[in-house]
Amino acid sequence: MRPSGSDLRLLQVFDAVVRHGGFSAAEGELNLSQSTISNHMAALEDRLGVVLCRRGRGGFQLTEDGRAVHEAATRLHGALHDFSADVGAVQGKISGELRIGILDAVADDEATRLPEVLAEFHETAGDVKVLLAQEAAQDLQQKVRDGTYHCGIGVDISPVDGLDAFPLHTETHSLYCGRTHPLFNLPADDIGRAALLELPFVKRGYWCTEKSRQNVFRNVAATVLQIEPQLLLIRSGHYVGYLPDHYAERWCIKGELRRFELAEFMYSAQFYLFTARDNRNSGVITTLINSVKSVWQKP
Missing domain, CATH: 3.40.190.10 (Periplasmic binding protein-like II)
Incomplete structure (x- = not known):
């Protein structure tokens, strides 16, 4: 397929539909009616010869082919912008x-x-x-x-x-619990390493084996892929987990989090x-x- 100008427009419609999660949600950005968006999507599917998405009572859902096409369209969009930058460089x-x-x-x-x-x-x-x-x-x-x-x-x-990879700065992480956690008000001298290791723990799902802290904790009770969900789980009072110190500081000041000041439960990223x-x-x-x-x- 050699994309034409009309193909690029159809891909723009497709991208908006994917980003907004459906035809009706994309109407505002595209300034098109839902029926027109549906016609554009049907034209793109006919042009490509694949089904890009399912739509019905179950809601909007990308097919595997649709996901692959969207990733390719995203790269194409970036390449077009890069072409514009290259032409601009020629013009100084x-x-x-x-x-x-x-x-x-x-x-x-x-x-x-x-x-x-x-x-x-x-x-x-x-x-x-x-x-x-x-x-x-x-x-x-x-x-x-x-x-x-x-x-x-x-x-x-x-x-x-x-x-x-150009090195920039380091970020320190420490172990925290929420205000309603059983250890929140316990004196530091009464908290031992062995007791901490048995607590329900929130791990980061993307940690590599050699960097992973979840191998230390025996009771991995929750997994997250970003920091904010980890904060929410820790604040529930049922888990301990690592947070960047700069990110957790304001919650500590508000009395919502407790930082365990134990060197072996700190690390730098x-x-x-x-x-x-x-x-x-x-x-x-x-x-x-x-x-x-x-x-x-x-x-």
Whole structure:
């Protein structure tokens, strides 16, 4: 299939439908009626020869083919923006789109310098459209590698070939419990290591074996893939688990969380700027990398 202009429009409709989770929910963004969206989707399915989604009483649901087509369409969308940036570079302009993936629960970390980076980047490349998206830790590196994002700021979950990693800052994590947990008001001297290891524990589903803390705790009672769900489970009072100290601090001040100040139950996570090694460094990417290195290396 060689996409034409009309094909690109159909793919844009498809992308909006996927992002909004249905035809009616996408009406506002597309400024099209539900029946027109349905006709566009039928035309795209006919063009591709596959069923992209199921719609009915059970609601909107992507098929496996639909999921694969949407991923390909996302890469195509990124490639078109990159083409625009390349043409702008020929004209002596820094333009196009910059796509950055970041992890959740990082905005209140004083160690992150991303706001300063974005400010410096805007001074140099104010015409560039910035897409800043929250991404799951387990997916961030691969999505930088496949071009979904131009770069990512996160932790090194597992090795991904073809990425460069520039070290940024470290994030400290400690063990916490909620206000209604049985250990919340217990004196520190009365809390032993053995007792902690038997408590219902919230693990991070993306931890690699060598980095995993759930191997220490014998009673893994819940699993999360992001920080905010972990906070909710810990605040329920039924679990202990790790949280970034900067993220948990305000909840400790409010009396909703207790931090266990035991060195063996603390660890540090190194944050990196990830970029694809074999990508041609466009003006947009080069400007962003220079801004990151300039800002993060300042005192």
